[in-house]
Amino acid sequence: MEVSIVKNLDNKSAIIALDPSGMGKAISEFADQCRRAREIGKAAAIPDSYRDVDNIVVLGMGGSAIGGDLIRSLFEGELTKPFQVNRDYAIPEFVGPRTLVAACSYSGNTEETLSGYAEARRKGAKIMTFCTGGKLKELAQADGYPVVLIPGGLSPRAALGYSFFPIMAVLEKLAFLSPKDREFDEMLAVVERIQARMDVAVAENENFAKQLAREIYGKLPVIYGAGGWRATVAARWKGQFNENAKNIAYWNAFPELNHNETVGWEAPAEVNALVHVIILRDAEEAPRLAKRVEVTRELMAAAVDGFTEIRAEGTSALARMFSLVYIGDFVSYYLSMLNGIDPSPVRVIDKLKAELAKLG
Structure with a gap:
């Protein structure tokens, strides 16, 4: 079956076959x-x-x-x-x-x-x-x-x-x-460097996005943003997992999650054990926020499958933000391949719109 072949994320022809609309492109x-x-x-x-x-x-x-x-x-x-x-x-x-x-x-x-x-x-x-x-x-x-x-x-x-x-x-x-001309130029350079490292042609053993997709395959991704715009990027990751990979995912943000969600990792243990937490980090986090992330990891360590921290790249905030956005796009794409799903169609949304259209 083609789905089993695409489990090899270095099989470019299998990836292209599963992506006829060109989401990867x-x-x-x-x-x-x-x-x-x-x-x-x-x-x-x-x-x-x-x-x-x-x-x-x-x-x-x-x-x-x-x-x-x-x-x-x-x-x-x-x-x-x-x-x-x-x-x-x-x-x-x-x-x-x-x-x-x-x-x-x-x-x-x-x-x-x-x-x-x-x-x-x-x-x-x-x-x-x-x-x-x-x-x-x-x-x-x-x-x-x-x-x-x-x-x-x-x-x-x-x-x-x-x-x-x-x-x-x-x-x-x-x-x-x-x-924003200077920031825009830097953002482009950062995006192009990430593309060179994470594109389909780059082998999995050298491709972080492919490696992370395999790490979270069959699991429940929960994306945490370390405050500020990282929270919005976490929401983008969640949406990309949903629409590209057709994979359930959740997001939240520091410091708010420390006032409610942190307590929720006590039960049910069977579900929590399937969760892989992805934390989006940035060099300009406030020291107290960085400490919250550190302590939260320690508190949750025994409850979840594991953690992956991803640090923003670049100097300007525009470049750093889009570096995290872009990595998430690649990860969601490779997860769709591992799930054996064409990333482009959103048939459930199309069906919902069709039903609503009947109302006039």
């Missing part, structure tokens, strides 16, 4: 996607009046919202306006004429985002849209709002560059963020 070409995404954002025509706002709200779901989540958590100490990501049909009551709303839907047809767009329009918000087309493009063009078109052909989760860097560039353009 999309992951490998992420640096190029980021370059193109930044160019698109820099070229976007945004009215000067959009500078005159009191707050910013990003509308999105799933892979179309994660870019906003990462921007919020990475730049919350620098953004000159309050920034919120809205993952729902309804939008906050405070949204109004002095709110900048970024409606993000890769397909342009996400029903929650379209609902939020309609309400934001009714409230007189300053709206811009990020999509490949669909209903969102049609509505925005008809209503006279800026449309930032991004390339199609990918799964939303594989289009993270397009959900992050155009928004970042627009925020720079509107002076809500300082220029």
Whole structure:
């Protein structure tokens, strides 16, 4: 059976056969996607009046919202306006004429985002849209709002560059963020170095992502972020395990998990023994946070299968964040291979959307 052959993560032909839609190719070409995404954002025509706002709200779901989540958590100490990501049909009551709303839907047809767009329009918000087309493009063009078109052909989760860097560039353009050209260049260099170490062509005995995927194969991954933007990256890892590998996974963040989840490792012992904890670390963690991680490992050691710590790479926060994001993408991809599952289709989500569509 082909599934047994792909257990050899160095069997490139078996991997390609299990990945007909090219998820692995999309992951490998992420640096190029980021370059193109930044160019698109820099070229976007945004009215000067959009500078005159009191707050910013990003509308999105799933892979179309994660870019906003990462921007919020990475730049919350620098953004000159309050920034919120809205993952729902309804939008906050405070949204109004002095709110900048970024409606993000890769397909342009996400029903929650379209609902939020309609309400934001009714409230007189300053709206811009990020999509490949669909209903969102049609509505925005008809209503006279800026449309930032991004390339199609990918799964939303594989289009993270397009959900992050155009928004970042627009925020720079509107002076809500300082220029990020230097940080962006460093981030690209870090991503390309990781790609060179973790790509499909790199043998498992030299490939950390393949090794970690094998370590967690058949287990329950629990991803912990060491505070700040590491928490958002942990959520990204969890989503990638779910959608790419079709593998259940969970995430949490320090220090919050020390106030509840830490106690939960006492039972049930049979389930806990299947858990492999992945902790996302960074050189700029606060000393007390680093101590929490250390002590938590000691407290949990006897309860779980094991731990893997992954340290961010790079100097700038942008580079360090994307280093951890990118490693997770590779790990989830190789886990999908070990699970014998095509990483691209999300049939359960498709079925759910089809059932909801019957409601009109």
